[in-house]
Amino acid sequence: MIDFTEEQIKRYSRHILLQDVGVEGQEKIMNARVLVVGAGGLGAPVSLYLAAAGIGTIGIVDADVVDLSNLQRQVIHFTKDVGVPKVKSAKEKIEAINPDVKVDTYFEFLDSSNALDIIRQYDFIVDGTDNFPVKFLINDACVMAEKPFSHGGILRFNGQTFTHLPGTACYRCMFKEPPPAGAVPTCSQAGVLGAIAGMLGTIQAAETLKYFTGVGELLTNRLLTFDAKTMLFRTVTVKHRDSCPICGSSPTIDHLIDYEQAACDLKSH
Amino acid sequence: MAKIIVNGETQEVLLPLNLTELIKQNDVSQPDMVSVQVNDDFVDRAEWDGLQIKEGDIVDFLYFMGGGM
Numbered sequence: 001m002i003d004f005t006e007e008q009i010k011r012y013s014r015h016i017l018l019q020d021v022g023v024e025g026q027e028k029i030m031n032a033r034v035l036v037v038g039a040g041g042l043g044a045p046v047s048l049y050l051a052a053a054g055i056g057t058i059g060i061v062d063a064d065v066v067d068l069s070n071l072q073r074q075v076i077h078f079t080k081d082v083g084v085p086k087v088k089s090a091k092e093k094i095e096a097i098n099p100d101v102k103v104d105t106y107f108e109f110l111d112s113s114n115a116l117d118i119i120r121q122y123d124f125i126v127d128g129t130d131n132f133p134v135k136f137l138i139n140d141a142c143v144m145a146e147k148p149f150s151h152g153g154i155l156r157f158n159g160q161t162f163t164h165l166p167g168t169a170c171y172r173c174m175f176k177e178p179p180p181a182g183a184v185p186t187c188s189q190a191g192v193l194g195a196i197a198g199m200l201g202t203i204q205a206a207e208t209l210k211y212f213t214g215v216g217e218l219l220t221n222r223l224l225t226f227d228a229k230t231m232l233f234r235t236v237t238v239k240h241r242d243s244c245p246i247c248g249s250s251p252t253i254d255h256l257i258d259y260e261q262a263a264c265d266l267k268s269h
Numbered sequence: 270m271a272k273i274i275v276n277g278e279t280q281e282v283l284l285p286l287n288l289t290e291l292i293k294q295n296d297v298s299q300p301d302m303v304s305v306q307v308n309d310d311f312v313d314r315a316e317w318d319g320l321q322i323k324e325g326d327i328v329d330f331l332y333f334m335g336g337g338m
C-alpha cells in the first residue's frame with residue numbers, strides 16, 4: 001500500500017472521488033508501467049494524460065527529432081523543441097506535469113531485435129506509431145509476450161482503435177498482414193486533422209487507465225471507428241480468429257517480422 | 270432485391286452478387302486497404318469472388334488506418 005502524501009491526495013483527488021477508482025484505483029495507476037511507442041500525434045495526448053493521471057513509469061520509444069510540421073498535432077512538443085529528440089522533449093513535459101512519474105526513454109526504432117526486450121518490461125503497451133510494419137510488430141510482440149495493448153490509427157478525419165488482452169482478437173485477427181506498401185496513405189501523404197490525434201489518443205489513454213483500475217468494459221473484441229466529419233462513432237464486433245497467424249490455434253508466425261517500411265517512412269515527415 | 274446491412278446501414282442489392290462486386294458497388298476505392306467481415310466472420314481476400322451475398326447478410330468493411338504520428 002502506497003502512503004499517499006497530502007500533495008498526492010490533492011493532485012489525484014478527482015480520481016479518488018470516483019467511486020470506481022478511489023484510493024485503491026489510484027494506487028494501481030501509480031504502480032503501473034506503460035510503454036508508449038511513438039511520441040507523435042497519438043503518443044503526445046496519451047503521454048500527457050497518463051502523466052497527469054500519475055502512471056508510475058512511462059516508457060517512450062521514438063527515434064525521431066521534433067519537426068516543425070509535427071507541431072500541428074503533436075501537442076507534447078513545443079516550438080522551442082524543433083530539432084530535439086522527441087523522447088527528450090516528451091520526458092521534459094511529463095516531468096513538468098508530474099514529478100511522480102518515472103520516464104524511460106528509448107531513442108531508437110522498435111524492431112524485431114529490441115521489441116520483446118522492451119515490451120516485456122511493461123504492463124500495458126500503447127501503439128502510437130504511424131506505419132504498418134511497426135503496428136504489426138507491436139501486435140506480434142505483445143501476443144508473444146502475452147501483454148495487453150491499445151491499438152490506434154488515424155487518417156484524414158478518421159480514427160480507429162481497439163484494446164487487446166491475451167485471448168481476445170488481435171490486429172492480425174482483423175487485418176491478416178500489412179497492406180501492399182504502394183497502397184498505403186499515411187499522415188505525411190494523406191494529411192490528418194490535428195485534433196483527430198487528440199480524439200483518438202485520449203480514448204487510448206482512457207482505455208489504459210480502465211485497464212489498470214478494472215473499471216468498465218475495455219474495447220476488446222470490438223473495433224471503434226469514428227469519422228469526425230459526421231461525428232459518427234461506430235463499434236464493430238470482431239472475433240478472435242481461430243485461423244489467426246499469430247494468436248490462432250495453430251499459429252504460423254513464430255518470430256518477429258521486420259516488414260519493409262511503407263511509403264511513409266519514419267524520417268520523411 | 271435483397272436487403273443486407275453494410276457498415277450498419279441497410280442496403281438493397283440485386284442478386285446474384287459476390288463480395289468483390291459488393292465492394293465495388295460501395296465505392297471502396299482501394300480494396301487493398303480493406304478487410305471484410307461477413308456475418309461476424311472475416312473473409313480472406315482469395316474468397317471474395319466466390320462468396321455470394323444473400324438476404325440478411327451483415328457486411329462490415331474495416332479500413333486499414335496507419336497514421337498515428
Ligand SMILES: [Zn+2]
Nearest residue numbers: 170173244247
Ligand atoms: Zn489474432
